[in-house]
Amino acid sequence: MEKNTVKVEGLWFSREMIVIKAEHKLFRVPAGILSARSSVFSDMMAFPQPLDEERIDGTPVLLVQDTADGFDAFLRAVYDTSFFMPAPAPVDLFTALSILRLSHKYDIQYLHRRALDHLVVDGWYHQTYRGAQFSARRADNPDVHLRVIAQSSPINALSVISAATEVNALWFLPYAYYCASTFSCNTLLAASTTETQPYVQRCLLSHAALLRATVSANQFLATRCRKEMCRDLLECRLSDFFASVVAGSCPNPLADSVVDLKVEGICDSCYENTVIQQHEAVCTFWEDLPQLYGLPSWADLHLMKCVAMGPEDDVAGEGT
Secondary structure, eight states, X not given: OOTTOOOOTTSOOOSOEEEEEETTXXXXXXXXXXXHHOXXXXXXXXXXXXXXXXXXXXXXXXXXXXXXXXXXXXXXXXXXXXXXXXXXXXXOHHHXXXXXXXXXXXXXXXXXXXXXXXXXXXXXXXXXXXXXXXXXXXXXXXXXXXXXXXXXXXXXHHHHHXXXXXXXXXXXXXXXXXXXXXXXXXXXXXXXXXXXXXXXXHHHHTHHHHHHHHXXXXXXXXXXXXXXXXXXXXXXXXXXXXXXXXXXXSOOTTSOGGGGTTXXXXXXXXXXXXXXXXXXXXXXXXXXXXXXXXXXXHHHHHHHHHHHHOSSOTTTGGGO
């Protein structure tokens, strides 16, 4: 090495490798890079290793209590810059939640923030109820609503609840709880695990409240209008439509039921009136949603989000 050259601090990594074992998977990675990214791993690797410690190819094995697949996704995010790109780049929910949990556990702040951004862009956080539809899931699939993507199973919503609770990202919980609660009792119980059982119980307890809210949000549909008040002579079928909405298998007060009224033959005057009334009723329900699940108010949740992620930013988009 030349006399005047210096090693740049933070960009001079050791050649030492480390083997990490998570369940049945082994990972052999440069120790210096992981130590630079994570203060937790830096502290763990600073401790002297026991003489009888397991070794592979002469390298000590570090055992972590994480799922193999989750830790796999986490390490790929650390070492492969193309694996977990910033939002709105596509990423599956399992990957985002695994990185959210483990970046919080091992203190890698930039990955943690990136995972939070993905959940916001994916539509799991909305501070207000804006009209008939929430923001779309992705720019490459603008016609698919988050609720449609998750409707075959409550596992996605329960997974978000579990991860957000673990990392104290409580602002994601109201809508995630709501999505899970719109499934039937049998479907929720079938999806329940030891980890998600408390969340499933809370969803089941909310069913009565969601049913009442569904009736409240659509109760104005139960009264037929007077023909002389209509702009045409078509007989409105509001009461029939109300019965079909309330008799649905799962309560869903946020469902955009008025969009189907034109098909039902409703007159223009009543259609305009129902859009206004349903929107007002749903907004009232939305404001009370956190309280239904024992959570802080939307104002407090939004403040928590701003502290963790900064004030309104471009990533949040229509999620706020």
